[in-house]
Amino acid sequence: MTSVLVSGASIAGPTVAYWLRRYGFDVTIVEKADALRGGGYPIDIRGTALGVVDRMGLLPGLRDAHVDTRRISFLNPDGSLLTSLNPVTLTKSENADLEIRRGDLTTMLYDTIRDDVEILFTDSIAAIDDREVRFESGARRTFDLVIGADGLHSRTRGLILGPEEQYHRYIGYSFAGFGMPNRLGLSHEGVMWNVPGRAAALFAVGDTPASVHAFLNFSLPEPPLDAHRDPAAQRRLIESVFTDQEWEIPAMLDAMRASDDLFFDVVSQIHLPRWSQGRVALVGDAAYAPSFLTGQGSSLALVGAYVLAGELAAHTDHTAAFTAYEKSMRDFVEVNQAQVTAGEATMFPSTAATLERRNTMLRQLSEIPADANPAHSAMTLPDYS
Numbered sequence: 001m002t003s004v005l006v007s008g009a010s011i012a013g014p015t016v017a018y019w020l021r022r023y024g025f026d027v028t029i030v031e032k033a034d035a036l037r038g039g040g041y042p043i044d045i046r047g048t049a050l051g052v053v054d055r056m057g058l059l060p061g062l063r064d065a066h067v068d069t070r071r072i073s074f075l076n077p078d079g080s081l082l083t084s085l086n087p088v089t090l091t092k093s094e095n096a097d098l099e100i101r102r103g104d105l106t107t108m109l110y111d112t113i114r115d116d117v118e119i120l121f122t123d124s125i126a127a128i129d130d131r132e133v134r135f136e137s138g139a140r141r142t143f144d145l146v147i148g149a150d151g152l153h154s155r156t157r158g159l160i161l162g163p164e165e166q167y168h169r170y171i172g173y174s175f176a177g178f179g180m181p182n183r184l185g186l187s188h189e190g191v192m193w194n195v196p197g198r199a200a201a202l203f204a205v206g207d208t209p210a211s212v213h214a215f216l217n218f219s220l221p222e223p224p225l226d227a228h229r230d231p232a233a234q235r236r237l238i239e240s241v242f243t244d245q246e247w248e249i250p251a252m253l254d255a256m257r258a259s260d261d262l263f264f265d266v267v268s269q270i271h272l273p274r275w276s277q278g279r280v281a282l283v284g285d286a287a288y289a290p291s292f293l294t295g296q297g298s299s300l301a302l303v304g305a306y307v308l309a310g311e312l313a314a315h316t317d318h319t320a321a322f323t324a325y326e327k328s329m330r331d332f333v334e335v336n337q338a339q340v341t342a343g344e345a346t347m348f349p350s351t352a353a354t355l356e357r358r359n360t361m362l363r364q365l366s367e368i369p370a371d372a373n374p375a376h377s378a379m380t381l382p383d384y385s
Contacts, residue, residue, distance in 0.1 A: 001024065001025065001026045002025050002026065002144045002145065002312075003025070003026045003027075003028070003142070003143045003144045003145070004017075004020055004025050004026065004027050004028070004143060004144065004145045004146070004147060004312075005028050005029075005030060005125075005133055005141075005143040005145070005146045005147070006020075006027060006028070006029045006030070006146075006147045006149055007029075007030050007031075007124065007125050007146070007147070007148050007149060007150045007154075007155070007156045008029070008031065008148070008149035008150035008151060008284075008286070009029050009031035009033075009036065009106070009110065009119065009121075010037075010102075010106055010149070010151065010284075010301075011102075011105060011106060011109065011149075011284065011298055011301040011302065011305075012149035012283045012284030012285070012286075012301035012302070012304060012305045013029055013031075013147075013149035013150075013284075013305075014029070014106070014109035014110055014112070014113055015052070015056075015109055015301065015302055015305035015306065015309075016147055016149060016283055016305035016306075016308055016309050017029055017113050017117050018056060018109070018112045018113050018117075018309075019305065019306055019309030019310065019313075020309045020312065020313075021113060021116045021117055022309075023309060023310075023312070023313035023384075024313075025312070025313075027113075027116075027117045027118070028117065028118040028119075028120065028141075028143070029113075029117055029118070029119045029120065030119075030120045030123050030124060030125060030135065031119065031120065031121050031122075031123075031124075032122070032123065032124040032136075032150075033121065033122070034121050034122045035121060036103070036106055036107060036110055037102075037103055037106065038103040038107065039101055039102075039103045040101050040102035040103040041101070041102060041177060041203065041213045042067050042069065042099045042100065042101060042102070042203065042205060042213075043099070043100065043101075043102045043105065043297070043298045044097060044098065044099050044295045044296075044298065044299065045062065045097070045098040045099075045100070045105070045298060045299055045302065046096075046097040046098070046295075046296075046299055046376045046377075047097075047299060047374065047375075047376030047377035047378075048299070048303050048332070048376065048377055048378075048379045048380070048381055049298070049299035049300075049302040049303050049376070050096065050097075050098070051381040052302040052303055052305075052306045052381065053098075053302065055306075055381075056112060057112075058108050058109075058112070061108055062098050062100055062104075062105070062108065063098065065100045065101070065104040065105075065108075066098055066099060066100060067099050067100060067101065067188070067205045067206065068099075068188055069087050069099055069188055069189060069190060069203070069205075070086070070087075070188045070189060071084050071085070071086065071087075071188070071189040071190075072084065072085050072086075072087055072189065072190045072191075072192065073085075073189065073190070073191045073192070074192050074194070074359070074362055075191060075192065075193045075194070075247060077193070077194070077195045077245075077246060077247075078246050078247070079193065079246055079247035079248070082359055082362065082363075083359075083362050083363055085362065085365060087099075101205060102298075105298070120135075122137075123135050123136055123137045123139075124136045124150075124155060125146070125155060125156055125159065127159065128146055128156075128159050128160065128279075128280060130278070130279065131143060131144060131279065133146065144279065144318075145279050145280070145281070145312070145318055146279060146280045146281075147280070147281050147282070147283060147308070148160075148280065148281070148282045148283070148286045148287075149282075149283050149284050149286060149301075149305070150286055151284070151285045151286055151289075152265070152268070152270065152285045152286070152289045154282065154285070154286035156280065156282065156286060157270075157272075157282055157286050157287075159280075160277040160278070160280045160282075161272065161274075161277060167270050167271055167272050168268055168269075168270060169268055169269045169270070169271055170222075170223045170266055170267075170268050171266075171267040171268055171269065171291055171293065171340060171344065172219050172220070172221070172267070172344075172350070173217055173218065173219050173220070173266070173267040173344075173348055174217070174218060174220055174223070174224055174237075174264070174265070174266050174267065175215060175216065175217040175218075175264070175265065175266075175267060176215065176216045176217075176234065176238050176256060176262060176263065176264045177213065177214065177215050177262075177263045177264075178214050178255060178256055178259035178261055178262045178263065179211045179212070179213060179214065179255075179259065179261055180202075180211060180212060180214045180251070180252060180255030180256075180259075181210065181211055181212075181255070182204060182208065182209055182210055182211055182212045183248065183251060184202065184248070185208055186202060186203075186204035186208070186212055187204055187206075187207050187208040187209075188204065188205075188206065188207065189203075189204055190202065190203040190204070191203075192347070193247050193248070193249075194348075194349060194355060194358075195245070195355070196349060196350060196351050196352045196354075196355050197218060197219040197348075197350045197351070198216075198217070198218045198219070198241060198242065198245070199215075199216075199217040199218070199347060199348050200214075200215065200216050200217070200242075200245075200247070200248070200249060200252060201214070201215040201217075202214055202215075202248070202252075203215075214252050214255060214256070216238055216241075216242060216252060216256065217267075217347070217348055218238075218241045218242070219348065219350045223266045223268075224237055224266070227264065228264075228265075228266075231262060231264070234262065234264040235256065235257060235262070238253070238256060238264075239253060239256075239257075267291050267292070267293060267348075268289070268291060269288075269289055269290055269291050269337055269340065270285065270286070270287065270288055270289040271288070271337075272287055272288065274326065275287040275288070275322070275325070275326050276322035276325075276326070279318060281308060281318075281322050281325065283301070283304045283305050283308050284297075284300065284301035284304055284305065285297060285301065287304065288300060288304070288329075288333040288337065290333070290336050290337045290339070290340065291337075291340050291343075292343075293339075293340045293343030293344050293347060293348075294336055294337065294339040294340050294343050294375075295339075295343065296336045296339065296375070296376060299336075299376060300332075300333060300336060303329070303332065303379065303381070304325075304329055304333075306381070307325055307328050307329055307382060308321075308322075308325045309384075310382060310384030311324040311325040311328070311384075312325075313384055314384055328382065329379075331378075331379075332378055332379035335375045335378050336375045336376065336378070338375070339375050345357075345358055345361075346358060346361075346362075
């Protein structure tokens with residue numbers, strides 16, 4: 001039986017593990033966190049990715065977990081209402097699309113494999129030498145294949161392809177996410193505030209929850225590398241950008257200062273010349289992060305994991321399988337990564353002129369026809385049965 005080590009237990013990792021185990025592989029997952037991350041902000045599953053979760057038997061449960069966002073309101077700089085839209089109008093997508101908490105998806109994925117896959121929490125890969133893997137804990141084990149599903153800042157990718165800087169494409173924005181009290185009494189909705197180069201958003205999951213997901217986003221010509229791993233520097237940077245702004249910004253800054261769940265990163269993509277090296281392959285954000293501006297990160301992870309596992313099952317040689325996986329997925333990935341421009345224009349206008357164009361577009365959005373061939377459905381899911 002072929003043994004496979006999967007690094008990462010978020011979305012791509014458990015999905016590829018599920019399918020590999022179903023095809024008869026011996027699978028182990030290693031995850032640096034000490035447990036699954038529950039809760040979290042809403043993510044989308046749409047288009048081709050819906051076929052993956054349907055074939056895993058997860059669709060009914062995911063529909064039950066659908067957060068049912070009913071309204072997105074866009075505000076002027078002073079906090080007055082610009083317009084409110086139904087999310088379906090905004091995304092031009094079908095009602096079949098799913099929006100769920102990230103933690104709900106990871107929990108459901110975990111439940112499909114927990115009895116069949118060995119999972120090593122609180123550890124990670126330190127080195128790979130052909131079939132031998134050395135873990136940060138000091139343990140050494142042998143695996144036939146390794147799959148890196150360990151996210152945007154993938155350690156596995158660095159081990160096989162070198163430093164992230166070679167493949168990291170900065171989009172020009174940084175963002176912070178954290179929880180805060182639901183001061184506005186929001187219910188099943190999101191609120192977006194913009195001034196040129198800065199944006200703030202509040203998202204309420206469910207019926208008037210006690211807390212909401214808060215986001216502060218801002219443009220910078222260069223990524224703030226000095227703040228990347230320093231929470232104090234992150235807070236200072238955010239305060240300097242949003243000082244003296246209107247609407248709920250002062251309360252959001254207060255919540256950010258007191259937050260114990262602050263998440264800070266840059267808005268970026270990963271572009272690789274290849275997605276594998278030797279016995280190691282990459283999947284999801286580790287291979288082709290599209291950025292959250294596309295709304296397709298989770299969907300690409302699901303589809304990529306399904307295809308990678310399917311190609312490994314269909315080929316006796318892992319090199320041929322990795323090649324087929326990339327050939328099958330590359331066009332789909334590229335068309336979805338290209339959606340970042342539309343997301344940037346809608347969410348984070350960087351100048352007064354682009355903000356005004358965005359606002360005009362929002363007012364006319366109901367009159368704009370949907371794309372007949374949306375990026376999220378640009379691939380037909382292969383059948384490996």
